[in-house]
Amino acid sequence: MARAVTNQRKLVFTLVAWTIGIAIFFPILWTFLTSFKTEAEGDCIAPLIPVL
Amino acid sequence: MATAHSKTAARFMISPAVVLLLAWMIVPLAMTIYFSFLRYSLLSPGEETFTGWDNYTYFLTDPAFVAAFTNTIILVVGVLLITVILGIALAILLDQPMWGQGIVRILVIAPFFVMPTVSALVWKNMFMDPVNGLFAHAAKALGLQPFEFLSHAPLASIILIVSWQWLPFATLILLTAMQSLDQEQLEASEMDGASKWSRFYYIVLPHLSRAITVVILIQTIFLLSVFAEILVTTNGGPGTASTNITYLVYAQSLLQFDVGGGSAGGIIAVILANIVAIFLMRMIGKNLEA
Numbered sequence A: 001m002a003r004a005v006t007n008q009r010k011l012v013f014t015l016v017a018w019t020i021g022i023a024i025f026f027p028i029l030w031t032f033l034t035s036f037k038t039e040a041e042g043d044c045i046a047p048l049i050p051v052l
Numbered sequence B: 001m002a003t004a005h006s007k008t009a010a011r012f013m014i015s016p017a018v019v020l021l022l023a024w025m026i027v028p029l030a031m032t033i034y035f036s037f038l039r040y041s042l043l044s045p046g047e048e049t050f051t052g053w054d055n056y057t058y059f060l061t062d063p064a065f066v067a068a069f070t071n072t073i074i075l076v077v078g079v080l081l082i083t084v085i086l087g088i089a090l091a092i093l094l095d096q097p098m099w100g101q102g103i104v105r106i107l108v109i110a111p112f113f114v115m116p117t118v119s120a121l122v123w124k125n126m127f128m129d130p131v132n133g134l135f136a137h138a139a140k141a142l143g144l145q146p147f148e149f150l151s152h153a154p155l156a157s158i159i160l161i162v163s164w165q166w167l168p169f170a171t172l173i174l175l176t177a178m179q180s181l182d183q184e185q186l187e188a189s190e191m192d193g194a195s196k197w198s199r200f201y202y203i204v205l206p207h208l209s210r211a212i213t214v215v216i217l218i219q220t221i222f223l224l225s226v227f228a229e230i231l232v233t234t235n236g237g238p239g240t241a242s243t244n245i246t247y248l249v250y251a252q253s254l255l256q257f258d259v260g261g262g263s264a265g266g267i268i269a270v271i272l273a274n275i276v277a278i279f280l281m282r283m284i285g286k287n288l289e290a
Helices: A007-034 A039-043 B004-036 B054-061 B063-094 B101-113 B116-127 B134-141 B154-179 B183-191 B196-223 B228-233 B245-255 B259-283
Strands: none
Touching: A007 B063, A007 B101, A007 B116, A007 B154, B004 B259, B054 B063, B054 B259, B063 B101, B063 B154, B063 B196, B063 B245, B101 B154, B116 B134, B116 B154, B116 B228, B154 B196, B154 B228, B183 B196, B196 B259, B228 B245, B245 B259
């Protein structure tokens, strides 16, 4: 029988896994966001989200 | 039951595929071996002459060869260490109960589907660029001088890029192995008072050994031929700081127009890869035996 998991334990795993997952995925996300920016916007750090 | 007659018919019917596959492999190899014994420069086509072992001697005594060989070993071992260690950690983490488990797994696996050239361009221009890169902006925001990754730590930068690409593969293989681990074994050991480290070292790690072997063998084959990342980011430089054997063969053949030397380098690379494969099979291949 599977062991019961507390919500607190599940929350910790969720937070750690999501943080690492987003960190690994970040280069792809950043590339995707930059693809909507102009060349000048792409050269500077802000804005993170492209202005439409 | 197959008769001798039906076996002969079967062999006859698969022979076109076998002949085609053999030709597919042997013709390029035979041509490479043939070219490696010629003085064959693209700058003087039609003037090929037989030179014996000169191309091999030249390639092996070239100072760039020692650097390329060392870089190849560092690249392969570095990427393997990073991907196997982080892969085990990630596989254990992703096997735990959590909210949005499927989405997190997709996020982690996504880099494997990015083409090497694209990945190298993204890391080079958008992250490691000392003027416009994200790391440079972060350093400036913290009041630090931006670090020129590709000039000052070219091989480490390439190891980082390649590791990012191959970490999902290791994680995926190790995660599937983790999922086949009997949870009752872990629970029984926990009830017997085994610490977390003991459970990992005596139950989880031995269970993952076969998957780790598969990861090491498959990754080694591909990592020995890393090329696009080097061509796009550093062009093997500065000097030969990030040149591996594959890039050296390319440089010899197409940058110095010496097809003979490049072919000799290619044959040497094949021999070295086979030596590595034999060592690997002897050292860790026994894990694959049933």
